[in-house]
Amino acid sequence: MLPLWEMFLYLLLSFGFHFYSFYEVYKVSREYEEELEREFELEKDTLFWGLKKDPTDFExxxxxxxxxxxxxxxxxxxxxxxxxxxxxxxxxxxxxxxxxxxxxxxxxxxxxxxxxxxxxxxxxxxxxxxxxxxxxxxxxxxxxxxxxxxxxxxxxxxxxxxxxxxxxxxxxxxxxxxxxxxxxxxxxxxxxxxxxxxxxxxxxxxxxxxxxxxxxxxxxxxxxxxxxxRQEACSLKINLCILLLGIVRIFFWWWLAELMIHLMYIHAIYSSSSHLEAVSYWTLGGLALAQVLFFYVKYLVLFGIPALIIQMDGLKPPALPRCVSTMHSFTGMWRSFDVGLHHFLIR
Structure with missing residues (x-):
């Protein structure tokens, strides 16, 4: 184990790089908002203080x-x-x-x-x-x-x-x-x-x-x-706690995903070569980080809802995706992101 002060330093640096990169993407999103709206038809939404939403992630x-x-x-x-x-x-x-x-x-x-x-x-x-x-x-x-x-x-x-x-x-x-x-x-x-x-x-x-x-x-x-x-038998009280906790977690992940596409038009910018050529390297790094982290949060919702239902059925669902920012190789990515598909391939 590394010393606590060193772990804290790496954590601080990691969060700093993430948030500064995201801030650069946010600034570019606001700067090119009108052009992106004409090109990709950004959606008007009542969520998040009336900010427009990037609807270009089809999935x-x-x-x-x-x-x-x-x-x-x-x-x-x-x-x-x-x-x-x-x-x-x-x-x-x-x-x-x-x-x-x-x-x-x-x-x-x-x-x-x-x-x-x-x-x-x-x-x-x-x-x-x-x-x-x-x-x-x-x-x-x-x-x-x-x-x-x-x-x-x-x-x-x-x-x-x-x-x-x-x-x-x-x-x-x-x-x-x-x-x-x-x-x-x-x-x-x-x-x-x-x-x-x-x-x-x-x-x-x-x-x-x-x-x-x-x-x-x-x-x-x-x-x-x-x-x-051999289904796992749980009391009504335990099942209710699992259900309520699961709903709160899924709602938080959904809220976080929606917040990302309201604050940062990552998919629209990514689809426009002229805007990609005009932005800074920090913004390009932020776009890459935001893309993979949005993909991660998206699948926490898309797999999290059925996983919660499976758990309520007394079965054990495949583990939910692991955060991509904690992975250092694509070997770990395939093993830890879509665990069910990995088990299928191994089987």
Whole structure:
């Protein structure tokens, strides 16, 4: 361990560099505000004293829009079904959650979207019966490649009124591909010895577990089934404390992410080569820091909400991302940022 005075000095220097760099980005954001507004249509917002908001991070804007409109309410519905089934139908809890996930999928993506997901699942399960890992990988890659076939894309777009609805189906199918790949590989390795937990119904329970349905985090099939078989029992008081503390933390992360894109137009400046060429090196450093730290805080929210629901279900979610400012190598980045995906790759 380093001496306390030395640790304090490094901490002070680190915070100093961060905040000074962010201050430079803030000044540039205010200086070019009118030009950026014309070019990128900055949004007027009532939050943060009427400051304008940078809406150019597609992922954040997309999930916030869907979250506020429908997904957050469907997650609350999942939580209610989960708690009720735990109290009254513990034995049938996986099937209750599976049924709820299928209804939620139908509600958001329509009968066509649900049918496509079921078709992918059925094809993957059928190929897994050969118990050959190479065939499973080829099947998953083939199903994934169909998302980029122009005729199929046009047909799927025709099912929906808006582009955002089509993108939601696209993202959901992409994440589901990781999930049916995980199930099918486990079936290839252990299907003959653990038939009970490698049935088509367990695959559906895994595929339609709603908290991780659209965007993750990733849970491998063996982790999911192990935890479903032996869920951690917590008292109502402990669960309530976990829920309230989790809501406060998620609200703080959301507030921090929103504050960043109100004070610093990091994505708009990053998308404008003329502004990038005009700013100082301190500002460029601040833009780089702000980009990766916004990405970190964004995923604390996007993974934090489903992780909290998973925890309330009595399961253990993958660890949340570790702060990128505390990492010194990309080896640590991949291990510690998307922990669920890392476990999937290792498995």
């Amino acid at each position: 954040w804007s997309f999930w916030m829009e869907w979250g506020k409109e429908r997904i957050i309410w469907l997650l609350l519905g999942h939580l209610m079904v989960s708690q009720m089934s735990r109290l009254f139908m513990e034995k049938y809890k996986p099937w209750c959650l599976m049924a709820y996930g299928m209804v939620a999928c139908w509600f958001l993506l329509g009968i066509n979207g649900l049918a496509v997901i079921l078709l992918h699942i059925a094809i993957s399960f059928s190929v897994a019966q050969f118990q050959t890992a190479v065939l499973t990988w080829l099947c998953s890659l083939l199903l994934l490649s169909t998302l980029r076939v122009p005729a199929v894309e046009e047909a799927k777009r025709g099912w929906y009124d808006t582009e955002n609805e089509y993108y939601l189906l696209l993202f959901t199918l992409t994440v589901r591909c990781l999930y049916y790949t995980s199930f099918s590989l486990e079936y290839c390795w252990h299907g003959s010895t653990q038939k009970r937990y490698h049935s088509f119904f367990w695959m559906l329970a895994y595929m339609f577990y709603y908290p991780v349905f659209h965007n993750g985090p990733i849970m491998t099939f063996n982790e999911f089934t192990k935890q479903m078989k």
